[in-house]
Amino acid sequence: MVIRPLDFLEHCYTAEDGQAVYSRILPAIKSGQRVTVSFEGIDSVPSSFVNAAFIQLLQEFSYDEIKLRLTFSNSTKQINEMLLKRFSFESTRQSPS
Amino acid sequence: MLNIFNRPEMRLEIPRTLNRETMYPFIETVIDCDKLQPKCSKLIFGFGHLEFIEPVGVVVLCSMIQWLRKRGVKISFVNHTKLTPAARYLDDSKFFERYLDHKLDSFSDVRATTIPLSLVQHARSFSYIEALIYWLSKRLEISPAALSGIKVCMQEIFNNIRDHSEQDVGCIFVQHYPRKDQIQLAISDFGVGIPANVRTVSPNLGDAEAILSATVEGFTSKPGGRNRGAGLDILIQQVAGTNKGSVHIHSSKGIVTAFSDYTTVQRRARSSKVGTYPGTLIQMNLRTDTIDRGDEYEEEFEWS
Numbered sequence: 001m002v003i004r005p006l007d008f009l010e011h012c013y014t015a016e017d018g019q020a021v022y023s024r025i026l027p028a029i030k031s032g033q034r035v036t037v038s039f040e041g042i043d044s045v046p047s048s049f050v051n052a053a054f055i056q057l058l059q060e061f062s063y064d065e066i067k068l069r070l071t072f073s074n075s076t077k078q079i080n081e082m083l084l085k086r087f088s089f090e091s092t093r094q095s096p097s
Numbered sequence: 098m099l100n101i102f103n104r105p106e107m108r109l110e111i112p113r114t115l116n117r118e119t120m121y122p123f124i125e126t127v128i129d130c131d132k133l134q135p136k137c138s139k140l141i142f143g144f145g146h147l148e149f150i151e152p153v154g155v156v157v158l159c160s161m162i163q164w165l166r167k168r169g170v171k172i173s174f175v176n177h178t179k180l181t182p183a184a185r186y187l188d189d190s191k192f193f194e195r196y197l198d199h200k201l202d203s204f205s206d207v208r209a210t211t212i213p214l215s216l217v218q219h220a221r222s223f224s225y226i227e228a229l230i231y232w233l234s235k236r237l238e239i240s241p242a243a244l245s246g247i248k249v250c251m252q253e254i255f256n257n258i259r260d261h262s263e264q265d266v267g268c269i270f271v272q273h274y275p276r277k278d279q280i281q282l283a284i285s286d287f288g289v290g291i292p293a294n295v296r297t298v299s300p301n302l303g304d305a306e307a308i309l310s311a312t313v314e315g316f317t318s319k320p321g322g323r324n325r326g327a328g329l330d331i332l333i334q335q336v337a338g339t340n341k342g343s344v345h346i347h348s349s350k351g352i353v354t355a356f357s358d359y360t361t362v363q364r365r366a367r368s369s370k371v372g373t374y375p376g377t378l379i380q381m382n383l384r385t386d387t388i389d390r391g392d393e394y395e396e397e398f399e400w401s
Contacts, residue, residue: 013223013252015260044245046252047327048260055325072398077389078245080398086327088401089314 001028002073004038005053012045018052025053026060029069040074050082055090063091104136108175110143115154117345117380121372124161130349130373135170145176147183152211152272153283153380155190159214159268160376162196164287177201190214190270210236212271219265222255229271233280236273243390246335247383253328254284254379260324262288262377278386279342287376291348294318304351304373305366312346312353312364332379338362341387347378 003024009017021037028035037053039045057066072083109126112119127136142158150158162172177184177193180202187193188205191213207213212232217225230248234241241248258267269284295307297318302310310316312333317326329346333355336342343356350369355362 011223014256043242044249044252046249046256047325047331048253048256051325051327067400071400075396075398076242076245076394077396078249080396082249082331083398084401086325089327090325093315 001033002036002038003028004040006041012039012042012049012053015048015052018049018054021049021053022056025057025070029057029061029066034069034071036071036073038073039076039079042074042079043076044078045082047082047086050086051090054083055086058087058090058094063087104138106139106141107137108141108143110145111147111150111158113146113148114150115147115157116151117153117347117378120154120157121369121374123372124157124374125372127165128161128375130375133375135165135168137170139171139173140165142172142174143176144174144184145179148181150183150186151283152270152281153378155187155192155214155270156268156283156285157378159192159195159216159270160285160287160378163216163266163268164375172196210273210275212269214268214270217255217267217269219255219259222267223252225269226251226255233273236275237385237388239388239390242394243388246339246389250332250335250381251282253332257328258286258288258377261291261294261318262286264288273385275385278384280381280383280385282381282383283378285376285378290374290376291346292351293349303368304349305353305368306351308346308348308351308353309364309366312355332381333362333364336381336383339387339389340383342381342383344382345378345380347374348376349373 005012005021009020025035107127112123127140129136166172178201184201188201189208190211193201212229226248230241230244233244255267259265264286267284267286271282273280291311292304292307295302295311295318312329314330315326317324333344336344337355337357341357346353350373352367352369354365
């Protein structure tokens with residue numbers, strides 16, 4: 001399943017924007033689908049958006065499960081770094097070794 | 098009726114140079130920063146001594162006026178009509194047009210190296226930032242996508258203003274210094290300030306330590322909610338780490354400066370010796386010679 005935020009959002013900027021993406025990802029992943037989020041038309045995303053759209057998933061799934069069920073396309077260096085940095089930090093915080 | 102003003106009228110001379118150092122005694126003269134109250138009901142700003150004002154000074158002046166007006170203080174200006182270089186700079190930044198409803202000089206115009214003084218509500222901030230990035234891309238002759246790191250810094254700041262300052266408006270001024278390969282960007286709110294927020298979860302921290310804590314990834318004054326304490330760390334990593342520029346954060350008596358020594362990002366905290374800044378002021382000094390054009394290309398995502 002491909003989710004393209006700009007199909008239903010004006011921008012990927014706020015926590016509210018992120019929540020709209022999250023509300024579409026969560027049921028898809030829960031139903032066993034693999035989800036691809038396409039950042040077509042977007043060159044960067046701030047942490048408020050990433051936290052709400054994707055990091056919240058750590059409350060429902062393990063980091064390993066998320067890696068199996070979620071991926072991203074049409075991305076940029078800034079977006080990739082933001083996603084990986086946020087996931088790395090929050091997954092460690094939730095499951096300290 | 099309780100009179101919260103100490104005096105009915107005060108005159109405040111803007112200092113010869115208005116910047117991040119001289120702003121403290123200037124602010125302290127008219128704002129009781131302990132009680133967060135104005136000291137008078139009518140304030141006359143004197144421009145006669147002003148010789149040089151930095152971009153951050155323009156933002157400080159604007160923020161002060163907004164804060165005072167919101168609290169019922171009547172503002173007027175004196176000795177501002179002589180077209181000194183400083184007055185012309187303010188006129189070209191649209192400062193007098195904002196507060197007098199007219200320019201000092203009908204021929205004054207926005208300088209090509211600046212984005213004029215703006216009060217930006219969060220609802221308008223996305224399009225403001227897009228326009229800022231587009232302007233910068235034209236100035237630097239690079240694609241807007243290459244400035245994505247700077248765009249995200251601006252977005253982090255505006256989201257922080259909305260989420261933490263209890264206000265919704267940021268005052269912002271931007272100037273490009275092509276000979277110095279630098280962009281100076283100053284943005285302020287006169288909200289509750291970072292230390293007040295931090296002390297809701299860490300009550301024993303002083304102002305400087307509070308700001309320092311707020312810049313650490315994962316620290317948030319609103320745990321359990323949607324805020325995860327990433328914004329200021331991202332700002333510092335992008336500006337000081339990637340760009341090799343510098344960030345100065347002023348809030349209450351605390352000052353944090355972040356810069357790179359080319360191996361690591363350094364964060365230095367100190368306290369203002371004179372006065373406080375009621376709200377939060379951020380100055381970013383961005384280098385234009387270190388911008389990574391690699392950000393403009395698509396990159397495949399791979400889980401690490």
